[in-house]
Amino acid sequence: MADGYDDSNRAFLQAFMGRSSMTFEEAQPVLAAIFTAQKEENVDPNDVTQEHLSSYIDAANTAISPFDLEIRSLLHQTPKQADQENNDSPPTRVYALVNTTCDPLTQLATTYSADEIAFVKRLLDFMFDTNNTRICEGMVITPMQSLNLRSSAEANRRRSTNATQQTQGGATQSLTITQAENMMKHLVEEGWLEKSRKDFFSLTPRALMELRGWLISEYNDEMESGRRMNRIKFCSACKDLITVGQRCEDRDCLGRLHDHCMRSFFRMQRAEQCPVCKKDWPGDKFVGERAVTSASRRQTNARQAPAPAAPNGDASSSEDASGEEEEG
Ligand SMILES: [Zn+2]
Numbered sequence: 050m051a052d053g054y055d056d057s058n059r060a061f062l063q064a065f066m067g068r069s070s071m072t073f074e075e076a077q078p079v080l081a082a083i084f085t086a087q088k089e090e091n092v093d094p095n096d097v098t099q100e101h102l103s104s105y106i107d108a109a110n111t112a113i114s115p116f117d118l119e120i121r122s123l124l125h126q127t128p129k130q131a132d133q134e135n136n137d138s139p140p141t142r143v144y145a146l147v148n149t150t151c152d153p154l155t156q157l158a159t160t161y162s163a164d165e166i167a168f169v170k171r172l173l174d175f176m177f178d179t180n181n182t183r184i185c186e187g188m189v190i191t192p193m194q195s196l197n198l199r200s201s202a203e204a205n206r207r208r209s210t211n212a213t214q215q216t217q218g219g220a221t222q223s224l225t226i227t228q229a230e231n232m233m234k235h236l237v238e239e240g241w242l243e244k245s246r247k248d249f250f251s252l253t254p255r256a257l258m259e260l261r262g263w264l265i266s267e268y269n270d271e272m273e274s275g276r277r278m279n280r281i282k283f284c285s286a287c288k289d290l291i292t293v294g295q296r297c298e299d300r301d302c303l304g305r306l307h308d309h310c311m312r313s314f315f316r317m318q319r320a321e322q323c324p325v326c327k328k329d330w331p332g333d334k335f336v337g338e339r340a341v342t343s344a345s346r347r348q349t350n351a352r353q354a355p356a357p358a359a360p361n362g363d364a365s366s367s368e369d370a371s372g373e374e375e376e377g
Pocket residue numbers: 284285286287288289306307310
């Protein structure tokens with residue numbers, strides 16, 4: 050081990066492994082406690098700097114890389130709950146311990162049964178396929194929708210016609226409602242999913258870091274053959290994947306921007322134009338939960354007017370609205 054890797058580094062790594070992810074604010078008291086023990090004098094959490102954290106993360110990464118683990122970080126795509134009204138609050142950086150080689154579904158196999166993992170796969174299929182269409186890039190799931198996925202037969206009935214062909218492990222058993230509810234609870238507790246104030250589940254930054262490569266290989270078609278689209282999109286500013294943000298008005302354009310990337314991007318560009326096609330940026334075309342909530346608002350408003358042609362008659366329940374419009 051490199052010089053200078055001591056008990057304080059070991060304690061930090063231990064603390065990190067005990068939780069799924071950490072922000073700088075969460076790391077401050079952890080490092081303060083470690084410094085206090087080491088120096089035998091009281092260290093205030095506010096005296097712990099970003100530089101302290103960075104140096105402990107660097108040391109930890111050197112120590113854990115032989116085990117295919119790495120602490121990575123990602124800016125949270127949505128502001129903290131308390132700051133959600135204030136669009137100018139800076140995004141929070143989230144650090145997470147990520148397995149760099151292991152397939153995420155294989156990782157889950159150490160904790161969950163095959164039936165539970167198949168349920169997780171159906172959740173991801175729903176979020177990134179069924180509820181991620183040309184019309185509405187929701188990439189979220191409601192508690193009710195998640196319970197509907199507890200059996201694979203039910204899930205298949207609800208899948209969009211151009212869905213990926215194969216659900217993992219066709220022979221798996223259904224979960225009971227209670228089992229499915231418990232799974233959702235565990236996935237939140239373990240830092241894979243988070244629930245918004247409006248009751249939508251989405252992937253956490255930790256999950257996005259852990260699942261990044263897998264999501265791209267699972268839901269994007271490198272050949273772009275046939276009618277299948279690349280479900281996982283990227284922010285034109287930071288180039289990382291985007292599940293919350295804004296999109297270009299042109300449905301065939303790949304222009305997407307995170308909320309926190311948009312401001313500085315437009316300031317630099319000196320014009321609010323799509324980074325890809327240069328059309329005016331609409332500002333009200335969303336990626337993520339707001340794509341679903343604004344779509345259902347539009348649908349409510351359109352009830353009186355002649356409805357746009359829907360592919361099938363049962364698309365009117367708001368529960369299913371997001372996924373059913375693709376062919377329209
Ligand atoms: Zn971005």
